[in-house]
Amino acid sequence: MQFGVFSVSDITPDPTTGRTPTEAERLQAVLRIAEKTEEVGLDVFALGEHHNPPFFSSSPTTTLAWIAARTQRLQLSTATTLITTNDPVKIAEDYAMLQHLAGGRVDLTLGRGNTGPVYPWFGQDIRQGIPLAIENYALLRRLWDSDVVDWEGRFRTPLQGFTSTPRPLDGVPPFVWHGSIRSPEIAEQAAYYGDGFFHNHIFWPADHTRRMVDFYRRRFEHYGHGDADRAIVGLGGQVFMRKNSQDAIREFRPYFDEAPVYGHGPSLEDFARETPLTVGSPQQVIDRTLGFREYVGDYQRQLFLVDHAGLPLKTVLEQLDILGEDVVPVLRREFAARKPAHVPDAPTHASLVAARDEALSQQTQQTQQEVTV
């Protein structure tokens, strides 16, 4: 199982000091956080894409390429890549570039984006969000899976004899996760292609995540990719930890109360009860996180949100230390002990290349047998 963190790249004032970091400071902080993610022994760093303040991350592949050059093992991903407002041609190119630069340590999570005004800035319309996600991804798959593409659709100019460059590393495109908080169509899309499904698992109650993942698993099986419990599931999650749980609550409360998405609404205690938010001791985070598999089944990737809402860099790095030292080693052991052998791990470039080679050699054997007969 993979463990990591994801950052949405918000630039939020620290409510305890009233100070807003500059874009330059936040950008440098996120780079440091990514390096630290590898240093403390976590597996994945995922970065969001936004095209409006108060966010800075308009070009995740640029940032991830820098991180790739400074790390050895870290898997790089997104949270999320906008499949609606980006030209799928540019996604095919950018992520294939990144894949080469990072030696294959790349996957991506596709999302629609929920900010209405962003769509027209890129010539699109949020009311077409689902059709855009469906058509653009169908094209993205073609661009990665076929060397030469003729294509015509509703949302972009046609392509004749187009080859997206560079071709995916070793002829194997990056693994794709589809992220959605509430749209059955996106879970359906993930299931149809046999891709991964990622649920943000921060803003909504666990029971909603359970129903959505269960739907994806059923449809994954329906489309013939294997039993439902072999589907590839990733979850978000939000934690804040101190050795003493009361210290964690006291320190995190002002950040929670002012947080951009849910601040000025429910109390921290209410929100922690209603959603997967865990504010407390490392042991509490371990217990809560192990409980996730009871409602989504054995899953492949757990990403935590620790960098947001104006938390200072120093605090975020401390959170990563706690994750790396006290939490993730226990989670690795306990999840591994519970996972049945037939449940696959999250795909990596190496596993995808191996799977492709095996499929090819089976094909070759079959052809040889047919020739012999």
Added chain:
Amino acid sequence: MTRTLAVVSAGLSVPSSTRLLADRLTDATVTALAERGVEVRPEVVELREHARDLADHLVTGFPNAALRPVLDTVAGADALIAVTPIFSASYSGLFKTFVDVLDREALTGTPVLLGATAGSARHQLALDHALRPLFAYLHATVVPTGVFAAAEDWGASGASRELGDRITRAAGELADLVAGRSPTGRATDPFADPTPFEALLRGEA
């Protein structure tokens, strides 16, 4: 099969004349349905008890554990009685917040009886120029008689009898609609009946 009658009251004081009107409308509807051979179970929702839950829903985008069953009750009901005080020439903010967090399809085709209360009869057109368009937007089937009760309707003997007549007429209209329909059994699970991906690919969303 027993039908469900959701009753939403947006009164703020305890006791409130809004709840009083909601109760009168409920009793009259239960009686009118019984006369038509239909058994009905009223489920009363006091919005005041969910004022904070509703504000939280606006901020977080999801109903908390206390609010979820309430939204399910209203969405799954065979009929709705909705009563609000009139504030500043329209339904109250609490009432509108509740309507705002309902699923867009929650009241499609649902028979609805509208009621409103205010201190003075000068507010009574709010029923028709504020509440009725709101429920038209929701595609609810609103009965022709809306019931407005001003302060004087609860006292003066003539006015009070007129209020009773209006309640009886409105309840009869609602009962006719409910009795003429089969029970809803509305599907509320968005994952129960997916659009197959081949259809989505063809642009049939």
